[in-house]
Amino acid sequence: MSSVHAQYAWLGGESCSANVRITFANGLITEIESDVAPSANDSRISGVVIPGFVNAHSHAFHRALRGRTHSGLGDFWAWRTLMYQVANRLTPENYLALATAVFSEMALAGITHVGEFHYVHHQQNGKQYDDPNEMGKVIIEAAQRAGIRLTLLDVAYLHGGFNGEQLGDEQRRFCDLTIKQWLKRVEDLGTGNAMHTIGLAPHSVRAVHQAELEQIAKFRNNRVVHIHVSEQPAENSACIKATGRTPTQLLSDANLLGSFTTAVHATHLTAEDISLLGKSKTIACFCPTTERDLGDGIGPSNQLVAAGASLSLGSDSHAVIDMFEEARAVEMNRRLITNQRGIHSSEELLTAATISGANSLGRETHGLVVGAAADFMAVSTESVRLASFDPKNGAAHLVHSATSA
Incomplete structure (x- = not known):
């Protein structure tokens, strides 16, 4: 048995x-x-102890794009072309080095658990490795080396569009030939252990179609499900044209909404979409630093929460890895488009960066509570950023002033 004595700790609420x-x-x-006073057996921690951050949406290899894609004209689709070029340079050896570095950067930023949305499965020509899960196992090993919990969200990527378009050459590494082949490969990954678990990640409704989504729902067996939802207006338009339904409506039809599912981005939603996500208690994962970098748009975070959904956060493409920035960006984005302040409380934003993120990755208990894993971090109050720290408003100081640097 061990103990730490913290100068301050965030146990929920607006104060510390x-x-x-x-x-x-x-x-x-x-x-x-x-x-309580410190005892001789306590390890003493100055500053503020908070639950470890949970990064619910990560593409580790996107970190290689940092500083290389942020300038010049273009949109999400132009950026995607550059991303594909990086994806097709990955080998098991260099991916292990890259992912280990990325996960280590996360650990240094106070992140104790990451959901890795993993879709670079096969060789550059699309053929499987001798071990079809070699690249997934590389990610697992990288997390072990970095000392961070991992939920490997294994991606199903089967189609190039809603009308059965074939995938491009640059996408062949992502694709299992059939839903049956993908299900078999995921089954072979097992269930994991205390430090890594396996989740299901149909990439999007354009890449995994209705009948396949229904098979995933039947296969799920207590695994979490993560899926990109309505990140781009063009995807919504194509979906409605092909199916007469929005992406969220398709997920509802496939029985893939619920507290076990995380809708990543959830940016361009209809009122009915918001209602479906809220009533089903589906979790939304916002990635504000990536969404603003790619010009995606600003999602209806407050409307989702009001409808009954939970909010989690991810650093996605890792333009920066700073969960404080992700948390405050949710609020600041809403202020810009509503001309109002205080849309989300500081407690709500810290919860999104910690407890709700853990829920998104299948952990029912997280935080500074009895029974939770002892995953916590300390924030120094001796930096110039927190020199005026007041525990009565501790959550606001952390969300609006702290950084992971």
Whole structure:
């Protein structure tokens, strides 16, 4: 049994508690005490202890694009062409080095659990490796080396569009030939262990069609499901033209909405979409630094929460890896388009970056609570950014002033 004594700790709400002892054994928190003096057995931590950040949406290899794609004219689709070029240069060896570095950067930024939306499965010519899951196992090993929890969200990528278009040459690495082949490969990954788990990730409704989504729903067996939803207006338009339904409506028809599902981006939604996501308790994952970098748009975060959905966060393309920035960007984006402040509370935003993210990746308990994993981080109050820290408004200080640097 071990214990730490924190100068301050965020235990929920808008304020931070002082002089908090956190006791843990076998990796789980067993007791939390506030307003207690440190004991001789405590490891003392100055600053503010908060739950470890959970990065619910990551594409590790996109980190290689940082600084190389942010200038000049273009849109999401132009950026995607450059991303494909990087994807087709990956080997098991260089991907292990890259992913280890990316996950290590996350750990240094206070992230203790990442959901890796993994779709570079095969060789450049589309043929499987001798071990069809070699690249997925590379990601698992990278997370182990970095000391970070991982949910490997194995991506199904079967079509190039809503009308059965074939995938382009640059997409062959992503594609299992059939839904049956993908299901078999995911089954062979097993269920994982305490440090890594496996989730299901149909890439999008344009890449995985209705009948295949229905098979995934039947196959799920307590695994979480993550899927890109309505990131681009063009995708919505094509979906409605081909099916008469929005992406969210298709997921509802396939029985793939619920607290086990995370709708990534959820940017361009109709009122009915918002209602369906909220009533089903589906989790939305916003990635504001990526969404603004790519010009995607600003999603209806407050409307989703009001409807009953939960909000999680991800750094996605890793233009930056800073969950404080992701959290405050949700609020700042809403301020820009509503001309109002205080749309989301600081507690709500910290929860999105921690507890709701863990829920998104299948962990029912996360945070500074008894029974949760002892995954926490400390934020220094001695930097110039937090020099005026007041525990009475601790959550606001953290969300609106802190950085992961």
